[in-house]
Amino acid sequence: MKRIGKQPRRYKFFFQNPYRDVRFSYCPKCEGKTKLRKVPLVIHLEPQQPVVLNKSCRYCPACDLLIAHQDEVEEQLAYLCSQRQPDLTGNEYLIMGTMDRADWQRSCEQPMKPAEMLDCLYVFKQVLKFEPNKWIKLNVEWKAVD
Template sequence: MPKKKPKQSSGETPPKKHKFFLNPYTDCAFTKCPKCETKTKVRKFNLVIHIKPQQLFLLNKQCKYCANCDLIIAKKQEIESLMAFGFNSTNPQIVGNDYLVMGTIDRKDWQANNQDSVPPSEIIKRMFIFQDEWNFKVIPAGWYPSEST
């Protein structure tokens, strides 16, 4: 008789271990996954971004997503412009500071933060930290000289 998987208790969510790629290329949209070459889909993710020195920013953003690799691809240029827009009037001194996209948060937690501010310590407890951050180098198509040794 095959073993049955244990049922999760209500309210318990399985850990989300996405991989992440912050796309620095303005001319490359990654319609195919750079790792496995399958078509990427467009999905909305609630990203948790830490801006130095001590600011958390929650962003509900459309990103490219490869289900095979569990890879989220977000455009750096779009994230930076949305952060600048969001903080230009409320906290302009942090615009342009270093930042780190740390992980994702459930939609219900993102909505709760929008309705009444959830303390940063609680957001960090509820956050799903990325399993890994990947980097890809785009090599433009064309003819290249063969490497001779």
């Protein structure tokens, strides 16, 4: 991913979970228990619109891995578009990183310009993908893929 934003990177790993029926209460990387964490996610919405969603994510402290559920992100994104810019509904998007809660609150009070938003952005260090490796009884073991 191209380096943007002035901030040092936060969250070593990010995973956008495409599996509707899996919520990752256990980490796909280390199998430890994950926590719920509400994080302002900065999303690039095509063609040119950065938006922020304050989103409940799964977080593994051991791996520093943040997991956002794709279906929930898309639902919130669709809602946001319907409220503000219906013409952007269903456009391609990319979850770029996070921003500080204080910056997010500031952006809620006074909408930020895209450049300002990018200044507050912490880009994910590495984006991971996982797919099911094998099923062990009712549990699935995950493997990272490129």
